[in-house]
Amino acid sequence: MKYKGYLLDLDGTIYLGENKIEAGTRFVKRLQENNIPYLFVTNNTTKTPEHVQHRLTTMFDIDTPVETIYTASLATVDYMNELGREKTAYVIGEQGLKDAVYNAGYIEREENPAYVVVGLDNDLTYDKLTLATLAVQSGATFIGTNPDLNIPTERGLLPGAGSIIKLIEVATRVKPVIIGKPEAVIMDKAVDKLGFDKKDLIMVGDNYLTDINAGIENDIDSLLVLTGFTQKEDVPNLPVAPTYVIDSLDDWEF
Incomplete structure (x- = not known):
């Protein structure tokens, strides 16, 4: 065809x-x-x-x-814009994701943001996970950029964004909106x-x-x-x- x-x-x-x-x-x-x-x-x-x-x-x-x-990242911002909540967000992710969110006019906020956005983060820390968990528990819209549990690389299958999202989902008992x-x-x-x-x-x-x-x-x-x-x-x-x-x-x- x-x-x-x-x-x-x-x-x-x-x-x-x-x-x-x-x-x-x-x-x-x-x-x-x-x-x-x-x-x-x-x-x-x-x-x-x-x-x-x-x-x-x-x-x-x-x-x-x-x-x-x-x-x-672009699809995440498009979704957030359509949802129309207050333009505050806490983002776990690399610069590509943060640039997309914050350059679209969203303000970074660690406590009580309107959105928690979670993607792959090579510098992930327990403190970041804690902030995200508490924000979701406080009512932030929980967005996962993509469900990939693994990333195919020349080294093998590495942990992906989906693995990080699952951790916060288990900790909060809140299912995220998955974009990717x-x-x-x-x-x-x-x-x-x-x-x-x-x-x-x-x-x-x-x-x-x-x-x-x-x-x-x-x-x-x-x-x-x-x-x-x-x-x-x-x-x-x-x-x-x-x-x-x-x-x-x-x-x-x-």
Whole structure:
């Protein structure tokens, strides 16, 4: 089937940590050569879209406009703006997430903020977890940027934002609003950005739990590529099969 637009994962699909997936670079260049619209939809909140763009160019030989990069950080801010509570927030996360939230006019507040936003934080401390827990207990809207329990890297599967979110969820007994894949929040906004009907789009990724379920749960066809999180031996036991499964993005024809 010919698709009018592509929703693309990054980690494990286009690259693996610091390592280029050559077929991923070739895939994006083929999309560009065929004038097929695409949008990188990533649960990674540690980097700004500009940083992601620079990294794609310098490390992975992919020149792409910054407008083609939609992160869970941007989707989080879009969701917060729609909710319309007081613009105060306590954020656990890297600079990419903090920049997105605070540059959108939200004021950092440790006690009684309107929002607690939790993403991946490589400098996580017990004190940060304590502040977030107390704020949620006091009535802050609890937002988790993405549910990824692990991050695929060249070192192996490292703890992801989902692991941190789960800790605060257990401590507060409050379920967070999850923004990133596979949730509808980020997917609906990504679909709107590309401007096509869902039936004309396909979600491409390496992680069944996030990328492929994002397609399955939001009525979008899915393409699982076996270069990252989900392994070939996992495929026969998946509860709902992806629309397509390939070993390499080189195997896909437009």
